[in-house]
Amino acid sequence: MTDRGGARRREAALTATAFALCLVGGVVRVDDTPLSSPPAAAYLIAVVSCAVLPLRHRAPLAVLAVTTVCGVLVVPLGLVLTPIVVAPAVVTAYSLAVHTERRTASAALLASAGLLAAANLVFGTPSWEQASRTGAVVAFPLVAGVLGRSARNRRAYLAAVEERARRAEKDRESEARRRVAEERVRIARELHDLVAHQITLANAQATVAAHFFDTRPEQARKSLHELVGTTGDALNELRATVGLLRQTGDTAEPAEPAPGLSRLPTLLASFRRAGLEVSVRQEGTVSPLPPGVDLTAYRIVQEALTNVTKHAGTGSARVSLSWERERVTITVTDDGAGTVPVPAPGYGLIGMRERATAAGGHLFAGGRAEGGFLVSAELPVPPAKDTARRDGRGTTGRTAEGTADEGDGDTP
Template structure:
């Protein structure tokens, strides 16, 4: 069945094949020219009309048009490629729409029978007749090769289109994944920034409110620290928003990211807010990759912020344990006071800390301590001494 909307093309092909058959029948075996005979009209009409079935039954159409070409010799017509034009067209369609083994199984016997049948009806067989018959028999084969090439090209283009489509889908999926990761990273940074600064500001404002009448000097100190904290919060928030507005790569900000070297300054801000926090370090400190360094800093910052917000205590301990291939960051509080709850619902702070640790290849655990309080413990990978030495040697 021809494809929908292509009947005009099919009609043109059938008409062309019909005309070519008639032109091929003008030349007779005795090399004379004569108008097309009635049998020739019948052969041309039948073989050309059979082409309409080449899409639905290409093998049967090829055999039928080949048989019509064989009838030229018994009718006294000179077999030429023009007379077998319908067979050539059907051979092309057969090669395009069928498997290679089917094409060979149909075309080779048809071509052989065409040559044998024509030679049987020619009494005076010359070398010129042999070359002509070879040309007639080879014409469907050449058309089949062309059809096979067209089929391969169509399959190749289909594969390339499919690859392009999959590549486009993969690019879109990758872009969505990166956008999601970037949104999570931005949300994590903003959470750490806002939660830390607002918590400190709240603690400083609370201290000022309690001592404003009894200790005016301490209240003024707390208010001055509150002003400084809010100013730093605005500056960091402005820097973060400005970073998001950049058109280039936002993964490498212009200002250096905080790390463990800034932990003493971080702890001093909590101390000014009224928290007793101590720092203990075991082992030999080593340089950390920027991502791991930032992760360790943010975990300490968020863990202490959670102590300020949720724990009924004003003391905490930060411990850094340097091991061979990792650094353990532990933040604990004693949880003293009636407001301590042994089971705290996990908020975005704990989720963000766990995501940060996982992103750099580390682990993080958190939970209530048996003796009271809460603990956050992270193990982050650290390049070994041998790896660091090799890296320095390559740098030199």
């Protein structure tokens, strides 16, 4: 309401000013001496031309036509055509340039200026003074049009800047929400793989200890000792994961390296301590993997073996790593029930598929025709650019393979 009232007051003030200018211009004689009072023709021109001014925002072309006709009739009615007499036309020219497309506004303003000049030249007395008045009458609406066009361009520029800022802010918010969602999924995957693996091993070791507590106390004591080690490892990994989440900027403490296939022997040893016999086979030449792909490969093996321990109902599993020029194929199989009978939908298989897809590969998981369950993932292997790095990682991979095979005599 306040803005609308202020606009009405500004509009009334502008109309009153234009009306007063018309009357002032109407008292000027041809010899530039003023009359004692405005004649009736001046009142007529002022009333008609100013009465339509409030409509100039909605119909600027029509209002310009009315004010131009009033200016054309100034000389035939016995008045002197001056810029102040055509003040309503000047005001309308500004509004026309602000609210109308450039080509239309330019044509209308040139036509209005031409009509005013022609009327002054046709009905007036030729003289240098008359010519100077004609030039001023033509110039004022054109200058007002230029100022209106400048104001229109400035408004358009400010609107474009505001729109770009609004879109940029919206894009930043969308990007922030997307990154938060991705980070939450990544954290959920890491915590799921970590907790599921360690808790599964701890549960298996506690079950063995409880089973042998009375009959074979030495074996129970050994299982409890291994349980202490498993829970200690779980706490350490959980602490490292939480510490990673607490890092802020460049001042954070350096995090421990993410696990990769180089830690595969340690991972398999933890499953063997829990009672799962794991055999490993590697084919091809081991190639270096980027940290993200290396972590994905490790987590897939970890989660697949965790599912075997929890759901397969068998005491053995097989891990196969097939290295080719552009990809590595990871296969984990067992001879168990062939399904994953969880009471509620879990996220282990979903997490493995998400990891494989994020790394640029794909994963298959399902029952085998000959019985048991199969998890197979293909991950990309980028071309090695550093021969020394390739040799170093290859040696590490072969050492891991030898250690794993050495721990299992029935490696197929």
